[in-house]
Amino acid sequence: xxxxxxxxxxxxxxxxxxxxxxxxxxxxxxxxxxxxxxxxxxxxxxxxxxxxxxxxxxxxxxxxxxxxxxxxxxxxxxxxxxxxxxxxxxxxxxxxxxxxxxxxxxxxxxxxxxxxxxxxxxxxxxxxxxxxxxxxxxxxxxxxxxxxxxxxxxxxxxxxxxxxxxxxxxxxxxxxxxxxxxxxxxxxxxxxxxxxxxxxx
Amino acid sequence: xxxxxxxxxxxxxxxxxxxxxxxxxxxxxxxxxxxxxxxxxxxxxxxxxxxxxxxxxxxxxxxxxxxxxxxxxxxxxxxxxxxxxxxxxxxxxxxxxxxxxxxxxxxxxxxxxxxxxxxxxxxxxxxxxxxxxxxxxxxxxxxxxxxxxxxxxxxxxxxxxxxxxxxxxxxxxxxxxxxxxxxxxxxxxxxxxxxxxxxxx
Numbered sequence: 001x002x003x004x005x006x007x008x009x010x011x012x013x014x015x016x017x018x019x020x021x022x023x024x025x026x027x028x029x030x031x032x033x034x035x036x037x038x039x040x041x042x043x044x045x046x047x048x049x050x051x052x053x054x055x056x057x058x059x060x061x062x063x064x065x066x067x068x069x070x071x072x073x074x075x076x077x078x079x080x081x082x083x084x085x086x087x088x089x090x091x092x093x094x095x096x097x098x099x100x101x102x103x104x105x106x107x108x109x110x111x112x113x114x115x116x117x118x119x120x121x122x123x124x125x126x127x128x129x130x131x132x133x134x135x136x137x138x139x140x141x142x143x144x145x146x147x148x149x150x151x152x153x154x155x156x157x158x159x160x161x162x163x164x165x166x167x168x169x170x171x172x173x174x175x176x177x178x179x180x181x182x183x184x185x186x187x188x189x190x191x192x193x194x195x196x197x198x199x200x201x
Numbered sequence: 202x203x204x205x206x207x208x209x210x211x212x213x214x215x216x217x218x219x220x221x222x223x224x225x226x227x228x229x230x231x232x233x234x235x236x237x238x239x240x241x242x243x244x245x246x247x248x249x250x251x252x253x254x255x256x257x258x259x260x261x262x263x264x265x266x267x268x269x270x271x272x273x274x275x276x277x278x279x280x281x282x283x284x285x286x287x288x289x290x291x292x293x294x295x296x297x298x299x300x301x302x303x304x305x306x307x308x309x310x311x312x313x314x315x316x317x318x319x320x321x322x323x324x325x326x327x328x329x330x331x332x333x334x335x336x337x338x339x340x341x342x343x344x345x346x347x348x349x350x351x352x353x354x355x356x357x358x359x360x361x362x363x364x365x366x367x368x369x370x371x372x373x374x375x376x377x378x379x380x381x382x383x384x385x386x387x388x389x390x391x392x393x394x395x396x397x398x399x400x401x402x
Contacts, residue, residue: 060386067389185261188268
């Protein structure tokens with residue numbers, strides 16, 4: 001491939017990544033409910049990765065609950081639950097680490113089938129924790145039906161999405177009156193140390 | 202300039218922009234105090250834009266208070282205050298719009314000198330509102346001593362920084378116990394309309 005063609009392709013991909021981050025950042029300032037936020041983020045991720053499935057699990061005490069899906073199967077949202085000790089998704093939440101499996105994800109010793117999702121038979125699996133102020137609040141999974149070598153840019157995108165969605169979740173959970181009583185200048189000038197960290201998962 | 206050289210430069214700049222967003226996103230998941238967050242963001246912006254000054258003003262009721270600076274002059278942080286009806290910075294907060302002046306910013310009819318900051322004599326001025334969940338909480342200013350034509354990428358960076366910093370401010374203001382009581386799955390599945398909503402627990 002000629003060098004300029006190669007550069008063009010790389011530039012195009014980098015610009016796509018940038019647009020994705022800008023679109024997610026724009027969600028921060030809109031007063032959307034968290035369900036709308038989830039739907040938008042899932043569609044951005046599908047568009048960027050060209051994946052066959054994007055699932056979002058959120059923590060409910062010691063369980064991960066399926067709360068978002070690029071192609072929700074009837075009766076699965078809010079119903080599919082896995083313990084944090086279970087499966088690839090549980091591992092990502094527990095270890096708080098990105099996981100990329102290019103093929104035969106179902107043969108991984110950590111894999112557990114739930115028999116409810118067609119995604120269980122997909123070959124490639126990329127997964128990142130959702131983090132809000134240093135605490136795991138969920139997991140986002142990208143899956144390809146066929147083997148797929150995840151690129152550095154796909155991994156980086158999912159990492160940033162995990163950071164941003166965790167924060168969006170906290171923002172969406174705040175009652176409006178709490179925001180009204182916020183005193184930004186005081187907070188910046190108070191010299192208060194960082195609040196103690198919430199327990200990590 | 203040969204085409205591949207041009208592409209290389211453009212790619213380099215796009216990658217720098219991407220790195221900046223990633224660094225800011227990474228701040229989201231660290232349990233930093235808001236002062237540390239401000240300092241980091243200001244240094245990222247200075248590095249990216251090569252500006253001579255980066256100032257952050259935060260709202261305190263009807264006033265904007267200088268809370269962050271790339272080169273803080275003694276006795277100005279927390280002391281320089283302007284009414285939201287005053288100056289270029291007040292205009293940005295009030296109108297909630299990006300403002301870019303490539304030269305003679307001090308001749309703009311909206312300009313007001315405070316006589317306390319050397320930045321008042323700088324030629325070029327780029328400014329964006331800090332926004333947290335649809336509400337202006339402050340303003341971030343980038344200034345160049347000499348005339349400077351701000352690029353689309355500089356404007357886009359400052360817009361995203363404004364969105365991210367506003368959200369970081371809200372996150373940093375939350376007591377840890379509030380985060381512990383967060384029920385992410387409930388929030389996503391409740392079908393609640395966009396906030397204001399009652400606290401979940």
